[in-house]
Amino acid sequence: MSTLRIGIAGISGRMGRLLAEEVLASGAQLAGGTSRSGGLEGVTLFSDTGALFAASDVVIDFTNAALAATHAALAATHRKPFVLGSSGLSVGQEAAVAQAAHVTPIVYAANFAPGVNLLFALAERMAAALPAEQYDAEIVEMHHRQKVDAPSGTAIGLGRAVARGRGTTLEECGMESGRDGHTGPRQTGAIGFAALRGGQVVGEHTLLFAAGNEQIALTHRSFDRRVYAVGAVRAARWVSTQAPGLYDMKHVLGMG
Structure with missing residues (x-):
């Protein structure tokens, strides 16, 4: 062969x-x-x-x-x-x-990265178990200062996994990113994104599920x-x- x-x-x-x-x-x-x-x-x-x-x-x-x-x-x-x-x-x-x-x-x-793809799978399963009406999903990512796109592809992948778990798509449930000024209250069911840029961070992503009485965070960091x-x-x-x-x-x- x-x-x-x-x-x-x-x-x-x-x-x-x-x-x-x-x-x-x-x-x-x-x-x-x-x-x-x-x-x-x-x-x-x-x-x-x-x-x-x-x-x-x-x-x-x-x-x-x-x-x-x-x-x-x-x-x-x-x-x-x-x-x-x-x-x-x-x-x-x-x-x-x-x-x-x-x-x-x-x-x-x-x-x-294998760990990130396991994170996608966990995100989908957790989103299916945590109702959007009670648990707001927020995704925070940080990369090196040279990165030209935001949110990162991985952050969007996490958003899509959350949407799949909730039986919808990222486009249908809505993305809230770049919040600035008087934005009004957060929309129920929307998925929030925040992008940080600085230094030479290889890649860091955190998915938050925030409810009135508890918060769950999943984080993956790439060092190389x-x-x-x-x-x-x-x-x-x-x-x-x-x-x-x-x-x-x-x-x-x-x-x-």
Whole structure:
């Protein structure tokens, strides 16, 4: 059986370098990558992402939301499995990724850390047990000062998990974020978001269920970005054997 060839979009970036290390540590073959700022010693660089897909069995992409739809379309064109970790996708961009998944298997996740995905599962179960009329759900997240999107993809993933547990969607129950000035009372059933930015915080998320007589908090902290790289490489190995479809980390972890 041939060694799995994994390509990395944006291989010279902070996440790209970690992904390259974890691909090699996993025993897979590093097919190469794309880069806007030069390459890594001994790593094959491709002039465009289409060439990277052609040379790889699976491609991992943690670049940015603006490229997600284009890269998903390339995955479909080349019929290669795809792991997408970019955050901040619009509804239209997510729809484009879902469309490509009709042709090729895609893992698209808000977060690749196993602990965060267990947090999603707990959030859904707790939301189902704690009525929205009595328990307000608030999500607080903090990231490094360079992060460009807010709330984070993980925070939105937590909000979606809470909404699922309550039999609705995040769009239907409403998001309350960026509160400022005279906002009036909190809306019952809405899910609140607060985004903090500063320093070099890798990622911290807290989900609060607040009632009149008790408060419950679930918190996850990431101390090293490598946890995301390890999870993404695990997802790449898993998705390489799957049928076309749109998957997330709960499927990779056997919770789907």
